Amino acid sequence: MLSACGGATQPVTANNGGAAGNGQALQINGAGATFPNPIYSKWFAEYNKLHPEIRINYQSIGSGGGIQQLTNRTVFFGATDGPMNDEQLKAAPGPILHFPTVLGAVVPVYNIPGVTDELKFTGPVLADIYLGKIKKWNDPVLAKLNPGAKLPATDVTVVHRSDGSGTTYIFVDFLSKVSPDFKSQVGVNTSVKWPAGVGGKGNEGVAGLVTQTPGSIGYVELIYALQNKIAFGSVQNTAGEFVKASDDAVTKAADAAAATIPPDFRVSITNAPGAGAYPISSFTWILLYENPTDKASGKAIVDFMQWALTDGQKYCADLGYAPLPANVVMLEQAALGKIKVS
Amino acid sequence: MKARRTPPARKVLSALFVAACGLAVIAALIPLAFVLFFVISQGVQSLNLDFFLNNPRPVGEVGGGMANAIVGTLILTGLAAALAVPIGILSGVYLSEYRGSRFASTVRFAADTLNGVPSIVIGVFAYAVVVLPLGHFSTLAGGFALGIMMIPIIARTTEELLLLVPNALREGALALGATRARAVFSVIVPAALPGIITGVVLALARIAGETAPLLFTSFNNGFFSTSLTQPISSITVQVFTYAISPYEDWHRQAWAGALVLVTIVLLCSMAARIAAARVARIRGQ
Amino acid sequence: MRSPDLGFRLGIGVFAAALVAIVAGIGATLANDSWLSLQRFGLNFWRTSNWDPVAGEFGALPFIWGTLYSSVLALLIATPVALGIAVFISELCPHWLRAPLIFLTELLAAIPSIVYGLWGIFVLVPVVRAVELTMPESLRTLPLFSGPPFGVGMLAAALILAIMVVPFTSAVAREVLKTVPMTQREAAYALGATRFEAIRAAMFSARTGIIGAVMLGFGRALGETMAVTMVIGNNPQVALSLFAPQYTMAAVIANEFTEAANALYMSALIEIGLVLFVITLLVNLMSRGLIWSMARQVPARAAA
Numbered sequence: 001m002l003s004a005c006g007g008a009t010q011p012v013t014a015n016n017g018g019a020a021g022n023g024q025a026l027q028i029n030g031a032g033a034t035f036p037n038p039i040y041s042k043w044f045a046e047y048n049k050l051h052p053e054i055r056i057n058y059q060s061i062g063s064g065g066g067i068q069q070l071t072n073r074t075v076f077f078g079a080t081d082g083p084m085n086d087e088q089l090k091a092a093p094g095p096i097l098h099f100p101t102v103l104g105a106v107v108p109v110y111n112i113p114g115v116t117d118e119l120k121f122t123g124p125v126l127a128d129i130y131l132g133k134i135k136k137w138n139d140p141v142l143a144k145l146n147p148g149a150k151l152p153a154t155d156v157t158v159v160h161r162s163d164g165s166g167t168t169y170i171f172v173d174f175l176s177k178v179s180p181d182f183k184s185q186v187g188v189n190t191s192v193k194w195p196a197g198v199g200g201k202g203n204e205g206v207a208g209l210v211t212q213t214p215g216s217i218g219y220v221e222l223i224y225a226l227q228n229k230i231a232f233g234s235v236q237n238t239a240g241e242f243v244k245a246s247d248d249a250v251t252k253a254a255d256a257a258a259a260t261i262p263p264d265f266r267v268s269i270t271n272a273p274g275a276g277a278y279p280i281s282s283f284t285w286i287l288l289y290e291n292p293t294d295k296a297s298g299k300a301i302v303d304f305m306q307w308a309l310t311d312g313q314k315y316c317a318d319l320g321y322a323p324l325p326a327n328v329v330m331l332e333q334a335a336l337g338k339i340k341v342s
Numbered sequence: 343m344k345a346r347r348t349p350p351a352r353k354v355l356s357a358l359f360v361a362a363c364g365l366a367v368i369a370a371l372i373p374l375a376f377v378l379f380f381v382i383s384q385g386v387q388s389l390n391l392d393f394f395l396n397n398p399r400p401v402g403e404v405g406g407g408m409a410n411a412i413v414g415t416l417i418l419t420g421l422a423a424a425l426a427v428p429i430g431i432l433s434g435v436y437l438s439e440y441r442g443s444r445f446a447s448t449v450r451f452a453a454d455t456l457n458g459v460p461s462i463v464i465g466v467f468a469y470a471v472v473v474l475p476l477g478h479f480s481t482l483a484g485g486f487a488l489g490i491m492m493i494p495i496i497a498r499t500t501e502e503l504l505l506l507v508p509n510a511l512r513e514g515a516l517a518l519g520a521t522r523a524r525a526v527f528s529v530i531v532p533a534a535l536p537g538i539i540t541g542v543v544l545a546l547a548r549i550a551g552e553t554a555p556l557l558f559t560s561f562n563n564g565f566f567s568t569s570l571t572q573p574i575s576s577i578t579v580q581v582f583t584y585a586i587s588p589y590e591d592w593h594r595q596a597w598a599g600a601l602v603l604v605t606i607v608l609l610c611s612m613a614a615r616i617a618a619a620r621v622a623r624i625r626g627q
Numbered sequence: 628m629r630s631p632d633l634g635f636r637l638g639i640g641v642f643a644a645a646l647v648a649i650v651a652g653i654g655a656t657l658a659n660d661s662w663l664s665l666q667r668f669g670l671n672f673w674r675t676s677n678w679d680p681v682a683g684e685f686g687a688l689p690f691i692w693g694t695l696y697s698s699v700l701a702l703l704i705a706t707p708v709a710l711g712i713a714v715f716i717s718e719l720c721p722h723w724l725r726a727p728l729i730f731l732t733e734l735l736a737a738i739p740s741i742v743y744g745l746w747g748i749f750v751l752v753p754v755v756r757a758v759e760l761t762m763p764e765s766l767r768t769l770p771l772f773s774g775p776p777f778g779v780g781m782l783a784a785a786l787i788l789a790i791m792v793v794p795f796t797s798a799v800a801r802e803v804l805k806t807v808p809m810t811q812r813e814a815a816y817a818l819g820a821t822r823f824e825a826i827r828a829a830m831f832s833a834r835t836g837i838i839g840a841v842m843l844g845f846g847r848a849l850g851e852t853m854a855v856t857m858v859i860g861n862n863p864q865v866a867l868s869l870f871a872p873q874y875t876m877a878a879v880i881a882n883e884f885t886e887a888a889n890a891l892y893m894s895a896l897i898e899i900g901l902v903l904f905v906i907t908l909l910v911n912l913m914s915r916g917l918i919w920s921m922a923r924q925v926p927a928r929a930a931a
Contacts, residue, residue: 352821352823352824355821355823356821356822356823356824358823359822359823359826360719360822360823362711363711363712363714363715363719364711364715364719365711366707366708366709366710366711366715367711367712367715367716369711370708370709370712370732370790370793370794370797371731373735373790374731374734374735374738376750377738377742377743377746380746380749380750381742381745381746428642429642429646432639432642432643433639433643433645433646435639436636436639436640436642436643437643439636439639440636445640445643446643449643449644449646449647452646452647452649452650452651453646454911454915455650455908455911455912456649456650456653457911458846458850458907458908458910458911459650459653459850459907459908460849460850460851460852460877460903460904460907461850461852462850462852462877462880462881462903463653463657463880463900463903464653466656466657466880466884466896466897466900467652467653467657469884470656470660471652471656493649494646497646521631521632522631522632522635522636523631523632523634523635523638526635547737548737550739551737551738551739551740551741551742552739552740553739553741553852553853554740554852554853554877554881557881557884557885558884558885578739578741581741581742581745582741582744582853582857585741585744585745585748585857586748586857593749596745597745600741600742600745600746603739603742604738604739604742607737607738607739608734611733611737615730
């Protein structure tokens with residue numbers, strides 16, 4: 001990004017990003033998930049420093065928005081943490097490919113006056129909170145899991161997403177796996193009918209609401225909890241351990257799936273088996289048309305992806321994401337060849 | 343007949359009523375004071391050179407500013423004016439010159455309708471008419487949406503001002519053999535011009551503060567851009583994005599953006615008012 | 628007509644026609660693009676309250692409920708205040724105070740909606756939350772005040788809308804009161820009326836116009852988007868409680884438009900836009916009709 005006075009800018013050519021050749025500025029527009037927004041915005045800024053003529057403008061409007069705008073071709077690439085389902089893929093004007101970029105974790109954030117400890121949650125307990133069955137913070141189920149914490153008798157204010165969200169997808173995917181009630185009542189999708197609570201727009205909106213609403217609980221990508229210093233709890237995994245989200249725990253969750261990842265890279269790694277694995281982890285994907293209409297932008301994006309999959313991964317740790325497993329990177333680099341850039 | 347004194351009950355009721363009206367004024371002024379107080383106190387802290395000269399930094403990093411957004415708002419309002427001023431003023435001329443005709447009634451009805459259309463609906467219209475055919479979000483789409491909103495304001499203001507021009511001027515011009523066009527453009531419109539310009543400035547101030555129609559037309563852009571066919575940032579959309587985020591630094595910048603918006607509006611209103619008063623003084627007494 | 632004049636009329640007429648074409652275009656586009664949804668759901672769209680687009684369920688009742696509820700509440704709060712201001716400025720206040728007060732009320736109208744929204748999130752919502760938290764238990768059991776203390780919700784939205792509506796209603800009411808001839812009030816005073824009684828008489832004769840002013844405010848509240856969406860909680864439910872997060876037609880379009888993932892979803896949202904367009908159109912028409920009819924009556928009465 002340009003951090004100095006406008007004098008250092010290169011003028012953008014007045015067209016929709018279809019400039020040819022080096023040195024001529026190219027603007028590529030993308031939109032989608034808020035989950036990876038912190039690292040994407042870092043990537044696009046760093047990439048722009050390396051290649052000042054390439055400006056990738058990303059708007060985090062939610063995975064649902066990313067899929068829709070990509071299908072409408074009002075943006076060049078999309079981003080989502082809930083992979084497109086077959087129906088959505090069929091509705092698109094051309095074949096779309098998924099490319100995992102990083103691994104992330106969805107954490108349960110909370111704001112309980114007087115409670116500074118780290119709370120423990122199990123999957124079924126989180127499901128019940130979001131189903132509206134656990135209404136107060138001093139509910140015996142929560143108290144049993146957290147004997148040391150002084151849980152007050154405050155109402156639990158549930159915060160969820162108001163927009164179509166891959167983060168929601170990851171969260172409800174996990175909850176549906178651990179709670180049959182949740183699966184039947186709410187189900188899995190980027191947008192669900194929440195039985196209770198208040199909606200925030202984007203990861204930003206949920207984090208904002210939780211920080212401002214005492215007694216609230218929400219679900220956000222790990223970096224949003226870290227950057228805003230919101231308390232988040234540990235979640236019990238399949239091995240029975242209570243794991244707090246970290247790059248390490250997320251990487252362990254991906255290990256099992258990485259070996260058998262399908263060729264289109266659409267896979268869920270929530271509730272992953274294995275010791276030390278964080279149960280609410282997920283890949284996040286960038287969506288690209290196999291046959292882009294603008295070849296110059298297509299080439300530029302493929303080059304960017306190659307950078308992101310290799311050099312870009314070193315920015316993960318600082319921002320709370322986990323880098324992709326090596327074999328997945330290799331498979332993706334091969335898959336990038338499928339994109340027709342000439 | 344001996345005059346009776348008003349019974350105390352009625353006097354008390356009247357006094358209470360007067361007090362209630364006074365309270366109503368205070369009730370309205372309190373939120374105004376509150377809003378202005380917060381906008382100014384919170385915004386001023388964050389208004390520094392950084393804010394005006396820099397573009398936004400990556401998500402979560404402290405610093406950066408709204409240079410691209412400020413320029414974006416200027417470009418968008420400029421585009422809107424380019425669309426709205428010709429259509430608005432000339433429609434206003436038609437409405438005043440051909441007042442009684444049926445078409446004029448239709449135009450007037452259309453202008454009043456357009457004035458009342460919620461801004462989000464205008465955004466939907468602009469999306470369907472500009473964004474979809476063009477294939478992507480763009481400054482043009484945003485300017486189009488804002489321009490549509492300005493047209494009825496300018497048209498009605500122009501009509502009212504032209505009607506205020508004394509008939510003697512028109513009759514004089516026509517008596518001297520001027521065509522209608524000549525009479526209107528060389529005599530009548532110039533006579534009303536200060537007021538018309540004031541109207542345009544006020545309309546500009548109003549749409550500079552609009553957010554909803556830009557949400558899915560000009561969209562947003564993290565980079566500094568002046569391209570008409572690319573998405574562009576704007577102060578209003580940026581303030582919205584920052585306000586609903588969890589980052590303290592972004593909240594700070596949102597207040598600063600709000601302060602800039604309120605200042606623009608205030609300056610335009612005052613300028614318009616001073617201009618109008620000056621014209622009234624030159625003309626009236 | 629001389630031909631240059633005809634040329635002039637046609638030339639200008641083109642621009643005026645553009646205005647009409649734009650309005651017609653808006654109506655036509657909305658109707659056309661919502662056809663899919665209108666055909667599929669018919670009236671049931673507005674009777675069911677399950678809004679679950681991803682599952683293909685589109686019940687839009689919560690949105691019209693939220694829009695009407697918030698606007699009516701806003702009117703209830705704003706009308707007395709607006710009329711009080713109008714009366715104060717036009718009838719009661721000392722001459723030197725008039726211009727500054729008018730300026731201040733216009734300032735209220737000029738503040739952009741997004742600024743109100745920003746102020747709403749950081750100032751109003753915490754205040755409302757504090758009010759909700761300190762409300763006595765006995766009141767909390769009433770359906771009107773039930774629910775967890777989010778802060779965001781119907782009450783916050785109604786308050787912000789009220790603040791935004793006041794200057795509109797007040798300005799028009801002021802204009803309307805001005806058209807009641809001074810002679811009427813003088814006559815009232817001559818008969819021994821108190822200030823209240825004289826003003827009451829003036830307001831009574833201006834009643835059509837005043838109702839028009841109130842309706843104008845209503846129309847304004849119906850279409851407001853940004854300030855409302857930032858403080859209303861964005862939850863598509865039909866709820867009576869002032870503390871419950873709810874949703875309005877304008878807010879749902881603003882939040883969900885960019886992610887309408889299929890033609891039916893988009894069409895449903897546009898249908899909501901169409902209905903919003905029609906409702907505000909009707910309200911504004913009625914309001915203008917009332918104000919205009921009052922303007923017509925007055926000269927007749929003055930002559931009588």
